[in-house]
Amino acid sequence: MSEPSADQTFYEAMVALSLWRNAHPDKKIDSEPPDIVAKRHIVMTRLSSMQEGDIDPWMGQKIESLIRKSTRYIVYLDSHLEVQWWWTQRLSSEEGMSVIQANVMRLSCASHFLLDERSDLLKPPFPKLRAIFRFIPLCRRVTDEQLKANTERARDSAKRIRLLIGESMAMVLNGVKREECEKVQAMAEDQILVAKDQLCRPVFFWWFVTLLLCLAGVAGGLQVAQTYCASSLLHTLTSWTQAGLAGAFGALLSVTTRTRSLRLEPESGKRGLRIEATSRMLIGIGAGILVHLAFEAEIILKSALSSAGDVRNAAHLFLCIASGWSEKILPSLLSRAESFVATPQKDK
Known part of the structure; x- marks a missing residue:
């Protein structure tokens, strides 16, 4: 009968140690009988000899x-x-x-x-x-x-x-x-989290920038077309597109500064990250257009409507970008902008 191999001897020793440990959970290592001590010595010798590549x-x-x-x-x-x-x-x-x-x-x-x-x-x-x-x-x-x-x-x-x-x-x-x-x-x-950010950020960011450049191209084309065709519909579309572009730019600033907090998941793949970037951009566009409509309807910043054109346009652009940045901070920004624009009027 052939002698057991080193692996078989090791397996038998491991099984014996496990059975004894389970049968005597309260006993310490110095209470082991001689045969279990011998088994432990076999396991310890094999364990000590293991190296990388084994x-x-x-x-x-x-x-x-x-x-x-x-x-x-x-x-x-x-x-x-x-x-x-x-x-x-x-x-x-x-x-x-x-x-x-x-x-x-x-x-x-x-x-x-x-x-x-x-x-x-x-x-x-x-x-x-x-x-x-x-x-x-x-x-x-x-x-x-x-x-x-x-x-x-x-x-x-x-x-x-x-x-x-x-x-x-x-x-x-x-x-x-x-x-x-x-x-x-x-x-x-x-x-x-750092590895997820490094893997997801390029896909998310560059797709957002690509969409933003496409929207900027549309806004520029409408602006050029407006110079050659005086149409109220074209003027409305141009103003809406510019407001949406400002809101999308604010959303880009927001996601750039807090990409880690967006919790982008690599499991979603490029398609999922692009959908996430598109949805973030659409939220910014929608917020910019809503602020534009409220501004034109004199719902917000009424004092700016009677101001000079530069002040009015700056306030309009500021609010569109701020709405894309974060809808949560928009109410406080509106109140501050109202008091800021109204101050010169009181001084006069």
Whole structure:
């Protein structure tokens, strides 16, 4: 009969340790019988010898990045950058262990977008033109290199985040208090938000700018047409378009200063981010047009209507941009603008 392999001996030792620990939950390590001590020695020897590039005999995963190990536990990233861990003995205090484990899984799922090969955010723009690129060797090479660079950059970012996540698990296995482990997990969560912002911001911002330039082109065309055709309908359309353009510009300023607070999600893809940018722009356009109608109907800033043309136009433009910036601050801005424009009238 052949002797058992090293892996089989390790499995038997791990199973024996687990069974004894479950059968004697109140006993400490110094109370173990000699046969269990021998089994523990086998496990500790195998655990101490594991290095990056080895196959973990217990989890069956390749160790890509070793986060931390001792004779009692090991925490590492496997070839898929998933956090893996196991330990050989009961912790002195397992309070908060389940919370840390749950957070490890939650943060791992939250950072999965960096490893999602189906995400179009990592792909070069204009994917439908790849059929044309096949006939242009230089364009095809540039496109493939860009895709490779984006994928490697996202994987490096995911690895840094997962190392932080794994470190929090290693800390709790080493007996560190739950509060300290959660601080490390909070750092990982901040890194995830930064990665989401860096991935989503270019698509969202440039699509918003593209739409804004298109609207500016329409407003300019209507302005030129108005010089050659004196029409009340054309004048109305021009004024509405200009007011909408001002509101959209205010919305652009708003989303530029608070992109992180918009909570843009990479899972929505380029299409979802473009829809989000379009909806934000439409809100700004609608707010600008509403302010324009209220201004022309003398509902707001009545004192500005009797002022000089420059003051009136400046107040009008200011309110349209402010309405696109934030509808929440519009009432206070209206009252301040009213008093500001009314002051010169009282001085006279």
